[in-house]
Amino acid sequence: MSGVVTQASELTAAWVSSALGVPVREVRAEPVGTGQIGTVLRLHLDADPTTAPATVLAKLPATDPAARAMMAGVYRTEGRFYADLAPTLTVRAPRCLYVAVADDAASTGDVVLLLEDLAPRQQGDQLAGCTPEQARVAALNLAGLHGPRWCDPTLLDVEGLTLNGPDDAALLADLFAPAVDLFLESLGGELALVTDEDAATLRACVPVIEEWALRHRERFAPVHGDYRLDNLMLPPEAGPGSELDVVAVDWQTLSLALPARDLAYLLGTGLEPGLRRTHERVLVEAYHRALLAHPRPAADGYDLETCWADYRLAMLQGPLVTVFGCAYGTRTERGDAMFAVMLARSCAAIRELGSLDLLAAD
Structure with a gap:
């Protein structure tokens, strides 16, 4: 399964299980921030704590079509950072648990990230x-x-x-x-x-x-x-x-x-x-x-x-x-x-x- 998802409703237990590579029984999502640039959700995971974190952050494109079109390039840039550059650097950034960048992300903004939840920093x-x-x-x-x-x-x-x-x-x-x-x-x-x-x-x-x-x-x-x-x-x-x-x-x-x-x-x-x-x-x-x-x-x-x-x-x-x-x-x-x-x-x-x-x- 996995692949690129762009809607909060698509962050199902089955999809998250596939993305993380571990069984997840249930996912509960809550919004983080105002969503002006993109959609950020904290995902509470019902899963074995020895194999999966209790929470992860999901980053999706903005739901507003105009904002999404305007920001498509920067979504791709962030996706490329986590996919291609972060593993070659020693800068401390959120640990990336999953990243998918669509081939046409520069125009569509179709990028999804699952990142380490940094709370309580x-x-x-x-x-x-x-x-x-x-x-x-x-x-x-x-x-x-x-x-x-x-x-x-x-x-x-x-x-x-x-x-x-x-x-x-x-x-x-x-x-x-x-x-x-x-x-x-x-x-x-x-x-x-x-x-x-x-x-x-x-x-x-x-x-x-x-x-x-x-x-x-x-x-x-x-x-x-x-x-x-x-x-x-x-x-x-x-x-x-x-x-x-x-x-x-x-x-x-x-x-x-x-x-x-x-x-x-x-x-x-x-x-x-x-x-x-x-x-x-x-x-x-x-x-x-x-x-x-x-x-x-x-x-x-x-x-x-x-x-x-x-x-x-x-x-x-x-x-x-x-x-x-x-x-x-x-x-x-x-x-x-x-x-x-x-x-x-x-x-x-x-x-x-x-x-x-x-x-x-x-």
Whole structure:
């Protein structure tokens, strides 16, 4: 049986038994989240506890046809991550118990996942921010995403994974400028959530974003693309040896790009500016040490100063993702507040680190 199912009603005991390869007598499903991007269900399994977990998470396409058509490509991307990439990496992601990607998933969105249930781990809070220790744990996990396949040319053979080229960068620039206008009209106007200083920094990113997108294409790895606190399941108390407990979820935005984009996005949007200023050098050094534990970046001679320069340059990932997320995503009160905080933190980092100066200098 198994195969691809796309409706909650199809998650029967017979189908789950076939997918997991163990007998399941009964399945009870309950929704998780709001279902705006896709359908996530917690499946309670009546099965032998020695052969099957008590619960698993099922991810299906969105039930709304318009949302499903729009998100088809990202469903396929996440399916390919679990099917093809995750087994070759050491990043901590949910353990995948079953994945099926339809041949026409890029247009239909027909992808199904059964994943490890991460409860009782706690989701990070983007609004509240994180501690330096939580940032360290999350940064070390990133080394397991970037290091194993660092500059691996065979990544280009994975369906759906490409490096941005000139046409992609030009399209990004064409979309970014109006998205910035929409973002500032929405959050900087009546809501007054964006300061004049941050608005000026954001507008200064517009004319350089095309060049930024193409910078250092010779250094690439799988990047999460939205590696922020809301997409991380953190241990209640991160401490020495706890890095295996941080789990990155929501792999729909996976791509190939400069690896430091994930690191800059994490630290730039997750740490309050004062904490970032105090701890970012140490955190980048910790990430770099963990990265060099993998043969590929070590063999490439990826030194700490180059890593630090990449981190400074990559800080534009913060406003880029924030602007698109706000301008084209579903608006909520918490979302507006979160995007404003993310922009303020990342724009402060851009100014303090001289990120735009790196583009002007070359």
